[in-house]
């Protein structure tokens with residue numbers, strides 16, 4: 576049997592990992608400024624994470640949602656405290672796409688409507704509804720196409736206000752990333768998010784804050800949407816939530832009430848997933864990682880500001896986009912193959928930095944020095 580070849584891959588096989596470093600099968604060491612695609616939040620193989628998962632696995636790994644799972648309640652309590660959303664409700668699933676799928680569906684159950692507003696360059700995942708609200712026709716199959724989605728220009732308050740004025744009573748939800756990730760690390764302006772809040776409240780539409788990539792402490796606040804000083808109706812989460820264990824979820828505001836069988840999943844919220852998610856939150860708290868994300872993010876951004884070759888520097892905390900001009904398009908490859916540093920990318924020429932939230936100054940300097948050597952060569 577062969578693998579279904581959908582990923583353009585680098586010819587590197589990672590065998591083990593620790594903190595912000597990974598080792599390949601030839602013993603080469605790499606600095607991970609990519610966090611395995613924004614997933615590694617507390618560092619690879621963090622000892623507390625490994626111990627908590629091992630301990631849980633020895634007790635019970637899985638049982639269905641038809642029984643009491645006290646560790647789900649423990650997770651909801653801790654997540655409420657750390658995120659500051661103590662009065663929200665938690666529904667758990669397994670991935671970011673699934674989180675958004677459930678958020679969009681729940682919004683439609685809530686207000687009985689079908690129309691969704693999404694934005695240019697948005698990425699929300701690859702399942703049916705999640706991909707329908709994603710602004711990339713190449714990954715939307717004919718079966719996913721729907722007239723229910725309206726794409727408006729990102730950060731365009733006039734277009735948003737106009738659309739609501741005409742169709743406000745048909746809009747079920749607005750889905751928006753606090754900082755677009757796949758779209759190139761583009762931040763929603765505070766006033767744009769505040770307007771979404773105002774219009775959703777006025778028209779009883781649901782504000783869905785896709786926090787799959789920009790959430791979970793990456794920017795220095797628990798959710799990037801928090802910078803706008805607003806409360807969304809639903810926050811979707813995944814990636815950093817389990818530090819690599821597949822776990823996702825939505826935080827749901829108190830006015831959206833549950834009904835039995837409205838949502839459901841076999842695997843979501845299993846014992847092992849909850850243990851992984853709790854381990855992440857415990858480490859985030861013990862090691863003050865939100866603060867570290869902010870400080871190290873500022874430090875890296877400061878370090879990058881002196882490179883005049885950079886076309887545009889974007890982002891917040893440890894979600895950083897370095898847009899390079901065409902003649903410097905090779906920098907990402909050089910970082911990987913010459914300096915053994917993993918980074919992410921957004922087409923055409925943006926390098927995405929999404930390292931673990933406990934990255935140290937030494938590791939940041941290693942990245943900055945290598946970046947400087949490439950640009951000064």
Ligand SMILES: Cc1ncc(COP(=O)(O)O)c(C=O)c1O
Pocket residue numbers: 670671672673675698699700701752756757785786787788789813814
């Ligand atoms: C903002 C955003 N939403 C949703 C998703 C989908 O998450 P997943 O790949 O876990 O389904 C992603 C993945 O990159 C993302 O960046």
